[in-house]
Amino acid sequence: MSLMQHSASISSSSSAFLGESNIFSRTSKVSLPSNKSGLCKCVSSPPTEKTAYNTKVARNANMAKLQAGYLFPEIARRREAHILKYPDAQVISLGIGDTTEPIPKVITSAMTKRSHALSTLEGYSGYGAEQGDKQLRAAIASTFYGDLGIEEGDIFVSDGAKSDISRLQILFGSNLTMAVQDPSYPAYVDSSVIMGQTGQFQKDVEKYCNIEYMRCTWENGFFPDLSTVSRTDVIFFCSPNNPTGASATREQLMKLVQFAKDNGSIIVYDSAYAMYISDDSPRSIFEIPGAKEVAIETSSLSKFAGFTGVRLGWTVVPKELHFSDGFPVAKDFNRIVCTCFNGASNIAQAGGLACLSPEGLKAMHKVIGFYKENTEIIVDTFNSLGFSVYGGKNAPYVWVHFPGRSSWDVFSEILEKTHLVTTPGSGFGPGGEGFIRVSAFGHRGNVLEASKRFKQLYK
Numbered sequence: 001m002s003l004m005q006h007s008a009s010i011s012s013s014s015s016a017f018l019g020e021s022n023i024f025s026r027t028s029k030v031s032l033p034s035n036k037s038g039l040c041k042c043v044s045s046p047p048t049e050k051t052a053y054n055t056k057v058a059r060n061a062n063m064a065k066l067q068a069g070y071l072f073p074e075i076a077r078r079r080e081a082h083i084l085k086y087p088d089a090q091v092i093s094l095g096i097g098d099t100t101e102p103i104p105k106v107i108t109s110a111m112t113k114r115s116h117a118l119s120t121l122e123g124y125s126g127y128g129a130e131q132g133d134k135q136l137r138a139a140i141a142s143t144f145y146g147d148l149g150i151e152e153g154d155i156f157v158s159d160g161a162k163s164d165i166s167r168l169q170i171l172f173g174s175n176l177t178m179a180v181q182d183p184s185y186p187a188y189v190d191s192s193v194i195m196g197q198t199g200q201f202q203k204d205v206e207k208y209c210n211i212e213y214m215r216c217t218w219e220n221g222f223f224p225d226l227s228t229v230s231r232t233d234v235i236f237f238c239s240p241n242n243p244t245g246a247s248a249t250r251e252q253l254m255k256l257v258q259f260a261k262d263n264g265s266i267i268v269y270d271s272a273y274a275m276y277i278s279d280d281s282p283r284s285i286f287e288i289p290g291a292k293e294v295a296i297e298t299s300s301l302s303k304f305a306g307f308t309g310v311r312l313g314w315t316v317v318p319k320e321l322h323f324s325d326g327f328p329v330a331k332d333f334n335r336i337v338c339t340c341f342n343g344a345s346n347i348a349q350a351g352g353l354a355c356l357s358p359e360g361l362k363a364m365h366k367v368i369g370f371y372k373e374n375t376e377i378i379v380d381t382f383n384s385l386g387f388s389v390y391g392g393k394n395a396p397y398v399w400v401h402f403p404g405r406s407s408w409d410v411f412s413e414i415l416e417k418t419h420l421v422t423t424p425g426s427g428f429g430p431g432g433e434g435f436i437r438v439s440a441f442g443h444r445g446n447v448l449e450a451s452k453r454f455k456q457l458y459k
């Protein structure tokens, strides 16, 4: 049993609310037109400013295919506009999904120590291995994949799962096809568009041509009906899922691995929320027999240890995984990593190693337990109001159904009437329409206050 399978202990702690300021720094100037109903149609906006000088460099046509705003900057933009309109409102963000609790001292003191050592002749080090510190790679392998046959050499330490998703896309190139869960974390689709794997966005169906959208809704238990899914080269699959909070069962993942094997596809499995699992759902795709021949796994300390700002993640590319010509995928990924990346920060890696010490693991479970208590408060709130609520159990996200309503309408209604920021489900794909995602990352006082405001609005 890997250490991640120990259930998170439920405990509470309190801290300053750190999330509010971050969202501003992530704001983009991209503007999204919204129609009267508030439904975001996501059309790429032509340049509106008159420019003094244009270069002769043509814009990357794939960039022009992208819908104007990456979801979270767009939410930040709307939040900012709301604050301008209501300067005295106490706006609470349960939207973007950024962590808010302080990093446990056992972890930050390791980073402080490493940082101070950099000021000494003996302790100084410059570039490290692109693949990451050997000791950390070994600790990741034994902590998260202890009895699953994943070894130090299969682990590539990174500056986070999001960067690795893009590096994997570079690895795959533009001439392949991909599938995503619908709804899903937007980085899979957007990086695919940027790489040129897709056609244009089709506004009528809110989908890009050449991406297989695997519908995952409450009707199918958030697991796709694979008998209706077309073969693709790559399948992005996230469990526990952002945004629905659903985690796939062992039987479902066995079906997915068999599906990939039958089709000769590669699964990119995103386990960024694996430590939030409290039932017996697999924490890693490699718990499924045969997965090493068809899967890559990417993960991160962002949501396990509050490392969203520190930046540390990893990707597992098993040596058993090969391209159609027999070439090992890990060898090409190694080449990509050595070309696009110079290794994760040595200070962050020292923090990562401390996370995986016995005290570090205990501390991480405590913070995760705190967020899970927040999740319960949010789930209870919406249940008491009679909503159909999904997720929450194995993930820090609660997925709330507003049947027949537009997600952006509900998002706007909640923001306007309660000063609460949520995330519109349709921002994660057409399958998210009619839902909002409420994040459990927040200071306890803010979550309780949010619960009160939701109750006032929907009583």
Ligand SMILES: Cc1ncc(COP(=O)(O)O)c(C=O)c1O
Pocket (backbone or CB within 6 Å): 097, 159, 160, 161, 162, 163, 185, 238, 242, 270, 272, 299, 300, 301, 302, 308, 312, 313
């Ligand atoms: C499913 C999923 N994968 C990856 C990431 C990005 O993680 P990181 O901070 O390691 O880049 C997130 C962040 O919210 C996420 O929700």
